[in-house]
Amino acid sequence: MEVKARAPGKIILAGEHAVVHGSTAVAAAIDLYTYVTLRFPLQAAAENNDRLTLQLKDLSLEFSWSVSRLKEVIPFDSNTSSPSTPASCSGETLKSIAVLVEEQNIPEEKIWLSSGISTFLWLYTSIRGFNPATVIITTELPYGSGLGSSAAFCVALTSALIASSISDKTRGEGWCSLDETNLELLNKWAFEGEKIIHGKPSGIDNTVSAYGNMIKFCSGEITRLQSNMPLRMLITNTKVGRNTKALVSGVSERTLRHPDAMKSVFNAVDSISKELAAIIQSKDEVSVTEKEESIKELMEINQGLLQSMGVSHSSIDTVIRTTLKHKLTSKLTGAGGGGCVLTLLPTVVSGTVVDKAVEELESYGFQCFTASIGGNGAEICF
Ligand SMILES: Nc1ncnc2c1ncn2[C@@H]1O[C@H](COP(=O)(O)OP(=O)(O)OP(=O)(O)O)[C@@H](O)[C@H]1O
Numbered sequence: 210m211e212v213k214a215r216a217p218g219k220i221i222l223a224g225e226h227a228v229v230h231g232s233t234a235v236a237a238a239i240d241l242y243t244y245v246t247l248r249f250p251l252q253a254a255a256e257n258n259d260r261l262t263l264q265l266k267d268l269s270l271e272f273s274w275s276v277s278r279l280k281e282v283i284p285f286d287s288n289t290s291s292p293s294t295p296a297s298c299s300g301e302t303l304k305s306i307a308v309l310v311e312e313q314n315i316p317e318e319k320i321w322l323s324s325g326i327s328t329f330l331w332l333y334t335s336i337r338g339f340n341p342a343t344v345i346i347t348t349e350l351p352y353g354s355g356l357g358s359s360a361a362f363c364v365a366l367t368s369a370l371i372a373s374s375i376s377d378k379t380r381g382e383g384w385c386s387l388d389e390t391n392l393e394l395l396n397k398w399a400f401e402g403e404k405i406i407h408g409k410p411s412g413i414d415n416t417v418s419a420y421g422n423m424i425k426f427c428s429g430e431i432t433r434l435q436s437n438m439p440l441r442m443l444i445t446n447t448k449v450g451r452n453t454k455a456l457v458s459g460v461s462e463r464t465l466r467h468p469d470a471m472k473s474v475f476n477a478v479d480s481i482s483k484e485l486a487a488i489i490q491s492k493d494e495v496s497v498t499e500k501e502e503s504i505k506e507l508m509e510i511n512q513g514l515l516q517s518m519g520v521s522h523s524s525i526d527t528v529i530r531t532t533l534k535h536k537l538t539s540k541l542t543g544a545g546g547g548g549c550v551l552t553l554l555p556t557v558v559s560g561t562v563v564d565k566a567v568e569e570l571e572s573y574g575f576q577c578f579t580a581s582i583g584g585n586g587a588e589i590c591f
Pocket residue numbers: 243265321322323324325326346347348351352353354355356357358359360362406407414451452453454542543544545
């Protein structure tokens with residue numbers, strides 16, 4: 210039996226990091242996906258196949274464990290564990306899982322995959338138990354770049370795992386969404402996976418990947434946004450690697466050192482996100498150009514506040530300076546510290562201006578692309 214799932218990456222238009230501390234943020238899905246194929250052995254073959262295999266196609270890497278080895282190492286309490294009750298991976302269990310990951314001898318230059326593989330083992334065994342299977346993963350998203358690769362990985366995986374338990378596997382035509390009950394369940398499990406990768410995630414990344422489109426998010430409360438204006442963003446990948454968990458932790462430590470100052474910063478970001486959401490949804494007679502001018506100013510203020518949180522980077526500053534020369538406004542997206550930067554492309558901007566900005570950005574070794582904003586969330590295919 211085989212189930213496929215896919216989940217989109219995301220951009221954060223306003224509120225990253227502050228959203229971890231209770232501020233409002235605005236995020237949108239983009240049309241770059243992570244795909245999961247979940248394949249269970251046929252009954253006959255099952256007797257001779259007791260292995261759980263994870264294939265990361267884009268990286269040409271494969272990891273495999275015997276089911277008996279998984280049972281030996283990962284504690285399982287049938288009284289408390291249930292696929293319908295999302296649970297956090299405890300520190301003790303994460304240490305046990307780390308042993309299983311270390312046994313796989315991940316190549317040194319790919320050691321950053323460790324948290325993803327640990328997350329895979331936690332989510333798979335929690336939702337599907339100790340059963341043999343082959344899980345094949347491909348992605349269109351750059352890893353560790355601020356476009357939600359970890360969230361898309363978690364959401365696509367939990368979507369496939371939960372879909373494999375759905376009794377009605379009527380083969381529809383292509384990709385289809387899951388019902389609200391299963392969507393809420395998979396999103397909660399994906400959040401548990403993000404906790405392993407992000408440390409202290411807000412939940413916005415997995416939520417916008419699961420539900421798609423554009424959302425306003427604050428302390429777990431989701432508001433689906435209906436945009437009433439065109440929003441085009443150039444995405445520039447600085448290709449500077451960084452780790453969201455470390456960046457999130459750095460902001461928390463700065464907050465412990467300067468609680469009052471950082472509270473003011475987070476309050477300012479909360480106001481920016483709420484104003485941005487109102488502008489995007491506004492049906493007022495205000496012209497698109499005026500709305501875009503307001504959004505540019507909000508992006509500029511938000512970038513300044515992200516700088517004050519300590520999560521910008523010289524490569525991000527280079528993108529901001531370069532696009533400003535062409536009268537374009539940019540802000541980092543995601544955890545920062547490198548990774549990706551958004552540049553608003555106003556409806557009136559000429560293609561020539563954009564081409565010149567892209568040419569200059571690429572001369573620094575950055576990668577530029579445009580992605581459509583507000584696509585579908587998690588989808589499955591039997
Ligand atoms: N397709 C994948 N397969 C396995 N692991 C993945 C995959 N995508 C992401 N990961 C895991 O997630 C980690 C990257 O997550 P991280 O949160 O640091 O970056 P991001 O999600 O791309 O950026 P941001 O959280 O700022 O949006 C990788 O180091 C890896 O462990």
